[in-house]
Amino acid sequence: MPEVETLCRQLRRVIVGEEILGIEILDPRLGSLEGLERRKILSVRRQGKALKLKMSQGTFLSFHLRMTGRFQWRPDRDISPHTRLVLSFRKGHLFLIDPRRFATVALQEIREAFCPAQDSLGDLDTSYLSEAAGKRQLPVKSFLMDQRVIAGIGNIYACEILHRAGIHPTRKVCRLSGADWSRVAEAAKAVLIRAVACRGTTISDWRDLYGRPGGYQKHLRVYGREGEECPGCGEVVRRMMLGGRGTWYCPGCQR
DNA sequence: CCCTATGTTCCCAA
DNA sequence: CTTGGGAACATAGG
Numbered sequence A: 001m002p003e004v005e006t007l008c009r010q011l012r013r014v015i016v017g018e019e020i021l022g023i024e025i026l027d028p029r030l031g032s033l034e035g036l037e038r039r040k041i042l043s044v045r046r047q048g049k050a051l052k053l054k055m056s057q058g059t060f061l062s063f064h065l066r067m068t069g070r071f072q073w074r075p076d077r078d079i080s081p082h083t084r085l086v087l088s089f090r091k092g093h094l095f096l097i098d099p100r101r102f103a104t105v106a107l108q109e110i111r112e113a114f115c116p117a118q119d120s121l122g123d124l125d126t127s128y129l130s131e132a133a134g135k136r137q138l139p140v141k142s143f144l145m146d147q148r149v150i151a152g153i154g155n156i157y158a159c160e161i162l163h164r165a166g167i168h169p170t171r172k173v174c175r176l177s178g179a180d181w182s183r184v185a186e187a188a189k190a191v192l193i194r195a196v197a198c199r200g201t202t203i204s205d206w207r208d209l210y211g212r213p214g215g216y217q218k219h220l221r222v223y224g225r226e227g228e229e230c231p232g233c234g235e236v237v238r239r240m241m242l243g244g245r246g247t248w249y250c251p252g253c254q255r
Numbered sequence B: 001c002c003c004t005a006t007g008t009t010c011c012c013a014a
Numbered sequence C: 001c002t003t004g005g006g007a008a009c010a011t012a013g014g
Helices: A002-015 A126-133 A140-144 A155-165 A178-197
Strands: A022-025 A041-047 A050-055 A059-064 A070-074 A083-088 A093-097 A104-109 A238-242 A245-249
Touching: A002 A041, A002 A050, A002 A070, A002 A178, A126 A178, A140 A155, A140 A178, A155 A178, A155 A245
Parallel strands: none
Antiparallel strands: A022 A083, A041 A050, A050 A059, A059 A104, A070 A093, A083 A093, A238 A245
16 A cells, blocks of 8 residues: 555656556556547546546546556656556656556446545544454454455555554454554554655565655564564564465564 | 465455 | 455566
8 A cells, every 4th residue: 555655646746637648558468448548637546555547538547556566657668577558648658567467457437436445544443443343253464454444454564563553463353452453553554654654665676656666664573574583572573374475473572 | 497485356165 | 254275477586
């Protein structure tokens, strides 16, 4: 989410009000997009981890970057490796670059814009969280990453939020107290706001619209730090698999 | 070379 | 309904 929010804010200042002059799909896996030429970009918004460009005539161009997707803005139309799509404007070109080819794009109508999940950026409602958890048995980390419950928390940030909240990733959600949920909400706010301010986390190849790496990797306390000392309590950070994803945590201060 | 990892989500089966 | 596992794909590292 912080990476998508970064692109969203940067794109707003570049393409809002601009007319699409051309679209080239270089990866047939993305499907086809017809009739976009001459339409204007009216707004750019983020919905969870999706990026939605509202166009004239009332439809949205909706992107999801998945694992390795990113956008680059350049004045000249030079195609770098893994470029999957090019949107051309008078001022320059927007490139979708995606080595693993999981990213998706779709045309959506206005009515599809509705999203019931609570957005992760901004205050999470503690009672909403505990009610959504109810009697469910799944681990709290899987719950935080369920995009139908909270829109926007991915693997890196789930690990960091739970560490900051002092909650073990495998705890069943039905066993969390009101105080636990408050700590989760507080931790999510602190982590995500800072990550957005840092323009995301560059572990390997994430870059912003202008090719600059993010900065939040300098603030990671557990993610990718197996074997290192927990900055909070000095215990050794451990890694486990949870829901098929690498999960880092401190056994000392996460209970 | 083979096996395992990696930022996500969808689909299926227990 | 809920939960967990594998697949979609490309690349890097042990």
